Amino acid sequence: MKRTHLPLNGLRVLDAAARYLSFTRAADELAVTPAAVGQQIRTLEDVLGVVLFRRTAKGLELTPEGAAGLDALRRGFLEFEEAVRAMQSQQSSKRLTIAAPRDLTARWLAARLAAYGRTDDELGFHLIAADDAIDFTQANLDLAICLSADKGEHEGVMVGGTGYVTVGIDAAPDRAIGWPGCPQTDNDPVITVADAGLAIDAAAAGLGQATVPALLAEADIAAGRVKALAAKEGEKAYWLIAPVPQWRQKKVKALVAALVG
Structure with missing residues (x-):
């Protein structure tokens, strides 16, 4: 059934004017x-x-005509307010659904979520693996992290910068380890793996040298698993992204601040 168009602004003014019997x-x-x-x-x-x-x-x-619908009108406004509260209830929840590449989750994100989670017992996280086409509606995502040249159509902020580092071990041969999206190298890859995290593992095993985002390699370099052999700027970086409605949520803003800070 087609709904009647409701002049909501006028009805709100009617309610106020009827309560005060004064336009002023x-x-x-x-x-x-x-x-x-x-x-x-x-x-x-x-x-x-x-x-x-x-x-x-x-x-x-x-007038009698004006008074006739006031009770139903005010009940309607109360229902509207209840509907708004229901729609905002998920925003008041402190559980966040985040999509991120598996290697970034393992090497960088998980530790930071754990530290952030210790600041508030009500915080909770649902992590899913990101793919090339992130669908915020289908996955009901609050935030996604992707390796890309820019934030695309969403709101976003870069984390970690565009720095890349070539890693290996002392005995590593001067052979490249490839992964999807890796920067161009002078040598053909001796091995190709599924992501930059596995490229770091291959470099740690002595299979060659991997050029990966510096953010991803920080923990492995600090732990001594691999050494930083060279640095360069890349075309891609890790971006925290979300559509405008999610980006404006208080819980998402707080998480972004915690990850970027």
Whole structure:
């Protein structure tokens, strides 16, 4: 069934004016001018085809037609407010769903989520593996992390910069280890693996040298698993991204601040 178009602004003005029986006091509540209230009421009367208020010697008076629907109108506004609270309930939750590459989760993200989680017992995380086409609607995501040249169509912020590092061990031969998306090298890869994290593992095993995002290699270099052999700037970086509605959520802003800071 086709729904009737509701003049919601006019109905909100009617509610306020009926409570105060004063356009001036209604205007104060609604933060508009009395003239604007009067215009809204006249427009609503034209739409409904009834007179809602009359001016008398005692002041403003609500007509029977105007009074007839007030109880139902106010119940309706209460239902609207309840609907808004229901829609916002997930925003008040502190559980976040995050999509990220597996190697970044293992080497960088998990430790930072653990540290952030210790700041608030109510925080919770649902991690899923990111793929090339992140669908925020289908996965009900709050935030995603991707390795890309920019943030694309979403809101976002870069984390870790565009620095890349070539890693290996002392005895590592000068042979490249390839992975999807790795920067171009002078040598053909001696081995190709599924992601940059596995490239670091292959370098640690002595199979060759891997050029990977510096952010991803930080922990392995600090632990002495591999050595930083060279540095360069790359075209891609890790981006924290989300559509505007998710990006504006308080819980997402707090998480982004914790990860970037």
